[in-house]
Amino acid sequence: MSKLKIAAQTIKDVVIHAKKTGQLKASEKVIEFRKEVCEKCPFFDGTRCESCGCFMDIKTKLAAAVCPENYWAQKEVELELFGIIDDVYIKQKCCGV
Numbered sequence: 892m893s894k895l896k897i898a899a900q901t902i903k904d905v906v907i908h909a910k911k912t913g914q915l916k917a918s919e920k921v922i923e924f925r926k927e928v929c930e931k932c933p934f935f936d937g938t939r940c941e942s943c944g945c946f947m948d949i950k951t952k953l954a955a956a957v958c959p960e961n962y963w964a965q966k967e968v969e970l971e972l973f974g975i976i977d978d979v980y981i982k983q984k985c986c987g988v
């Protein structure tokens with residue numbers, strides 16, 4: 892998928908998620924762990940993701956945003972295993988976006 896299509900899909904997902912849940916912004920805990928993953932990622936250039944082209948300071952704060960390489964999901968599994976993800980995050984995930 893091209894970077895333009897990924898950006899368009901991200902915007903679409905954000906709007907759908909916000910309509911369904913009324914929630915645009917991710918919780919502070921989610922933002923924190925997303926940033927932690929991005930900072931160690933080979934695709935992160937310090938500002939943008941070289942995989943999707945997004946500005947990560949913005950994208951990490953959007954509740955419906957997803958990592959194009961699925962690295963956030965891998966971290967989420969670790970956090971769930973250790974019981975670190977809270978109810979706020981679980982609610983954000985449950986809308987199916």
Ligand code: SF4
Pocket residue numbers: 928929932933934935939940941942943947957958959960961962963
């Ligand atoms: S969104 Fe994913 S691929 Fe992009 S910098 Fe973050 S962890 Fe890496």
